[in-house]
Amino acid sequence: MEGGVALGKRTSELCAPGAFALLLLLALPAAADEVPPGLHFEAAVRFGVSFQSFPDAEYAGEAPLDLTATPSGWMPV
Amino acid sequence: MDAGLRVSHLLFVGAYFSYAPTTVSPGFVDVVSPCDYSCYARVFHFGLEVQLHPVSLSLGRGVSIDPWIGLGIGYEVAQERYDSEAYCTPGGSYCDVPHTGALQGPEWFNGQVGVAVAFDRFSIGPYFSASYGDYTSDAGQSFMSGVAHWWLDVGLRFTVTP
Numbered sequence: 001m002e003g004g005v006a007l008g009k010r011t012s013e014l015c016a017p018g019a020f021a022l023l024l025l026l027a028l029p030a031a032a033d034e035v036p037p038g039l040h041f042e043a044a045v046r047f048g049v050s051f052q053s054f055p056d057a058e059y060a061g062e063a064p065l066d067l068t069a070t071p072s073g074w075m076p077v
Numbered sequence: 078m079d080a081g082l083r084v085s086h087l088l089f090v091g092a093y094f095s096y097a098p099t100t101v102s103p104g105f106v107d108v109v110s111p112c113d114y115s116c117y118a119r120v121f122h123f124g125l126e127v128q129l130h131p132v133s134l135s136l137g138r139g140v141s142i143d144p145w146i147g148l149g150i151g152y153e154v155a156q157e158r159y160d161s162e163a164y165c166t167p168g169g170s171y172c173d174v175p176h177t178g179a180l181q182g183p184e185w186f187n188g189q190v191g192v193a194v195a196f197d198r199f200s201i202g203p204y205f206s207a208s209y210g211d212y213t214s215d216a217g218q219s220f221m222s223g224v225a226h227w228w229l230d231v232g233l234r235f236t237v238t239p
Contacts, residue, residue: 039084040083041082041083042238043079043081043237043239044078044080044234046079048204048232050228051229052226053227054226
């Protein structure tokens with residue numbers, strides 16, 4: 001990636017510990033059972049960190065981002 | 078979060094949704110945003126995905142190693158709000174007023190790879206994903222051309238079959 005620079009950092013993929021707990025509660029009673037063969041529902045929760053990068057060097061920090069240098073709502077002076 | 082149907086041991090078809098509070102790296106504050114002032118941002122991703130689970134290596138006692146790869150396509154919305162009342166860009170050409178934005182656009186590609194330790198009805202394991210998309214508008218205003226960007230994710234994934 002040319003000029004890739006981390007611009008944003010997500011501190012958590014999903015900040016909902018309650019969702020994790022809910023899935024755990026769903027899983028534990030059934031943990032001893034085998035998954036039935038064939039089609040069945042599956043759900044997942046992810047926790048992690050993410051980093052954003054812009055492959056175009058123009059947006060990699062050498063020049064202001066077009067979209068934020070003059071964003072809507074900013075006032076010329 | 079993922080939800081969908083495990084068509085077989087080999088294939089999962091479903092939808093994904095993610096929410097994340099976001100910060101802007103300090104080195105970008107001068108050129109990107111006044112996020113060193115009062116700033117609020119969050120990112121949503123949602124779309125459809127398929128996952129392939131090519132092999133399952135049994136360890137006995139209902140435990141197995143389940144490597145997988147996935148591919149998805151979707152949409153991204155990055156909302157931001159700058160509450161600063163007096164911030165000017167370097168050079169002073171523009172000053173912001175309290176500003177709300179919603180960068181958004183298609184997420185063309187979302188590639189994922191992971192490995193799970195699977196118990197009968199649940200599994201847990203690390204994953205890595207890379208997604209490529211374009212920001213095509215901000216708060217309803219279209220850009221002349223999309224702003225391409227990547228997201229690289231790493232973390233833990235927990236699955237359950239209720």
